[in-house]
Amino acid sequence: MVTSAKPCVLVVEDEMAQREVLIYNLEAEGFDVASADHGDDALLAVEELCPDVILLDWMLPKLSGIEVCRQLKSRSETRDIPIIMLSARAEDVDKVRGLETGADDYMVKPYSVIELMARVRTQLRRVRPSTVGTNLEYQDITLDPETHRVTRNGKEIKLGPTEFRLLTTLMEKPGRVWSRDMLLDRVWGREVYVDTRTVDVHVGRLRRSLCQHGGDDPVRTVRGTGYALG
Structure with missing residues (x-):
């Protein structure tokens, strides 16, 4: 299959160990990966890279993941980028808040990396259909x-x-x-x-x-x- 450059996933996670695990697994799946460790850098990275999918931790220093999500979904040029929210908050009220803020999916920590990769591919199928042969x-x-x-x-x-x-x-x-x-x-x-x-x-x-x-x-x-x- 001949397509455009590799799909880009932006990982926004302040915990280094978790960030490195995500980057390793995404690269193994064939994705181009960029990362940020706090909310302000995440907004700059989105502006510069226009990623295909964003993995966004809720609890971030400086600017929370919820606020990053809100800002991205309020802008016409970034609102269509799928955001998968990652959080240790497992209560239904937290999931609802994340989704109502604009997140396209929500996964509770600790999560299955295999399941997360599947959810990334699901979001990618929506925004980059050519990558799956459509x-x-x-x-x-x-x-x-x-x-x-x-x-x-x-x-x-x-x-x-x-x-x-x-x-x-x-x-x-x-x-x-x-x-x-x-x-x-x-x-x-x-x-x-x-x-x-x-x-x-x-x-x-x-x-x-x-x-x-x-x-x-x-x-x-x-x-x-x-x-x-x-």
Whole structure:
């Protein structure tokens, strides 16, 4: 299967031992992992990385996990990022508070790492469907991540690997505006250094390919920001 860069999970946990266990298991599952040990750093990391899933401890120094969750879910650019709240608070009233604040899932410590990985994959299936082989569709464009095949209005579109990953990213969230830095992280990966102007070059190639059989250009340029599909 050819998809975009590895899905990114942000681990927000102030206890080093638990943070390292989570990072180890997530990396073993094939995820790109970033971490933060308090709430303020978590907000900065989300702004910089735009992770696919967040594992968020409730009890954090400086800014609590509940407040981090509330802030992220109140912003249009981050409200759709799934948050799995991790907490030693096992009472129903605590679970309800976490979920009502906006958390997409809630796990009580100590938790099963195997179950947690399954829940991460469940959330990922919702926000990154191409990673599990689901076909993507936008207007007359269809993308099959299993066969690396793209068609528009029934006609096959030939794309290079980078343009395919770029289109996959755009099609997973139509209408969302992606900055060049976000596209670099998602398409090329955070560990690879690429100049932001390279994004413009590949977007241009993608546009030409999508319009080779006619039809309007579906990629929208947002001046001073980046690109969006539709």
